[in-house]
Amino acid sequence: ISEDPSLPKAQTIKLWKKDVPLGDAAKGVKGTRVRVFGHIHRLRVQKQATFLTLKDGYGFLQCVLAAGPLTQTYEALLFAQETSLFLYGELRSVPEGATAPDGRELHVDYYEVYGRAPGDAEAITNIVASGQQDPWESDMLDKRHLVLRGDKASAVMKLRSILYEAFIMSFKDRRMAAVSPPAFVQTQVEGGSTLFRVPYYNEDAYLTQSSQLYLETCLPSMGDVYCIEKSFRAEKSLTRRHLSEYTHIEAELDAIVFDDLLVHIEDIICSVVDTVLSDPAGKELMELLHPGFVKPQRPFKRMKYAEAIDWLNAQDPPVPNEFGNPHVFGDDIAEAAERKMVDTLNVPVLLTHFPVEVKAFYMKKDASDLRVTESVDVLMPNVGEIVGGSMRMDGYDELMAAFKSKGLNPEPYYWYLDQRKYGTSPHGGYGLGLERLLAWLANQHTVRTCCLYPRFMGRAKP
Ligand code: 4AD
Incomplete structure (x- = not known):
């Protein structure tokens, strides 16, 4: 995939920035095009789109990749929890009735994977996801660097x-x-x-x-x-x-x-x-x-x-x-x-x-x-x-x-x-x-x- 040169230049943001103007698909309003770096926190692959929750240490962002060229790359097939990447796209309000962190979602038009993570989802999920790890167990203590994620x-x-x-x-x-x-x-x-x-x-x-x-x-x-x-x-x-x-x-x-x-x-x-x-x-x-x-x-x-x-x-x-x-x-x-x-x-x-x-x-x-x-x-x-x-x-x-x-x-x-x-x-x-x-x-x-x-x-x- 390559970035479409006709799109507006993306503004690099961190997720603490909450005042970025959002688009509204129902009203035909365009949102800001942004570039954000982070790690995949959650991943859900569906027929029409791949949904991922990106985390950057400041917050979470729901990201939508429409099924098609974006989801059919080799890199996309290897997406896993903790994969790090730059995502580009338009920020929009979530549709009525839906919820997402900060009420917004990124409609991805381009990405660059920076660091792959092992697809052994089970292992990392068990370590990081719940936060209920047993702090007495030596395995959890050895993996503290991942637990911290x-x-x-x-x-x-x-x-x-x-x-x-x-x-x-x-x-x-x-x-x-x-x-x-x-x-x-x-x-x-x-x-x-x-x-x-x-x-x-x-x-x-x-x-x-x-x-x-x-x-x-x-x-x-x-x-x-x-x-x-x-x-x-x-x-x-x-x-x-x-x-x-x-x-x-x-x-x-x-x-x-x-x-x-x-x-x-x-x-x-x-x-x-x-x-x-x-x-x-x-x-x-x-x-x-x-x-x-x-x-x-x-x-x-x-x-x-x-x-x-x-x-x-x-x-x-x-x-x-x-x-x-x-x-x-x-x-x-x-x-x-x-x-x-x-x-x-x-x-x-x-x-x-x-x-x-x-x-x-x-x-x-x-x-x-x-x-x-x-x-x-x-x-x-x-x-x-x-x-x-x-x-x-x-x-x-x-x-x-x-x-x-x-x-x-x-x-x-x-x-x-x-x-x-x-x-x-x-x-x-x-x-x-x-x-x-x-x-x-x-x-x-x-x-x-x-x-x-x-x-x-x-x-x-x-
Ligand atoms: O009661 P402690 O030993 O008091 C002092 O060291 C005084 N000289 C302090 C002072 O007056 N400036 O320790 C104070 C506090 C304890 O109440 C506890 O909260 C913490 O230090 N503490 C420990 N925390 C974690 N692990 C340990 N091994 C600790 N030992 C003390």
Whole structure:
């Protein structure tokens, strides 16, 4: 086939462009002649015409190739799901009574196939079409690059992009500055058991677990700061919500008290959700991924750790701790118990005042009860913990004592300790796992479908 030189020159478009004048066959009105690149998403060969749905990453376009020279080429016989091609033709409104994406269809007059795809439709359809792939199955994980071509999998990634931007906008609105701390570090933040040690020239370094300590160093000169960086955790269990590499949204706020931190966290989560839903694309993706989603109500339910212990023991039957015994003050609230609680309450929970022993060295103690810290976890139904935060110890001596009691050598932390020597301040902050928030928002069973290429124990490909 060749392009008919007497036709108007085609205007190249992407499918986000919705304002292209459409033709109307019934009224004899000609539409715009366009050229569009994309992949075949669906293919239906009928007697009078071949119908294909083209996708270009921005949207879908119904395309009609009248049976005849256009459908009788060798290339047309090889059309398959994912074949990439340039299509040329006139854009028309869909006929009365019919429906198609954006109410339009392309009446193809010419095409150029760019890349063929295997005609083994079964295989690719199974992988991409439903988006209900089992994110635990290794075959699906090996084929993540193809899974990502599916409607659902790509919708989650598009929502992620909007969510990411929503954070940047929300932080900007609050006059917080973005910084970019290093990924190679020589200090730990959240305990030695999940550190990835890496050779670093002639010494050892770790991949960062959290940028918190670096954010703290910015406060005196930059005001409140945030970062959106990767954090790395050598988690040794395979769960719905643990990755070895995740996107960590962290913020640090200066000259605050604990309640300010709680209000800020609640505020930022609600602001981000509002921003996503006020974006037409975000709203559409939410309707696809999470129909019936209800925005969280402010204020969030607040619960102290000690009350949570009582709550767990008051259930019938009581929710046991990780060793199968009744919970006692000082126990870690394990993932299963935490989930049981938040799923039962079925609202976001700000869980506060964890005991000193179960939390990191840097957390400030509650002056009214020195057994506990000014700490908070945000728990979401179906996911569990999405945020961990606290006020920070701001006195030099108490911090030195904390290093000692946790068995940490303070020497590599000289720069962190200097913050307490050169004019300290009452400050606090938090970290939020982007994949966990997205799992909640997009109604995903696991964080694995909330990252492009999930990394967890035993998986570092593709
Ligand atoms: O509670 P975490 O360990 O807190 C910190 O790292 C603090 N230093 C943050 C800060 O105050 N700046 O982690 C914070 C959040 C968790 O609530 C969770 O959402 C996420 O990071 N997270 C993980 N997400 C996926 N996979 C993992 N292995 C994660 N570990 C933590």
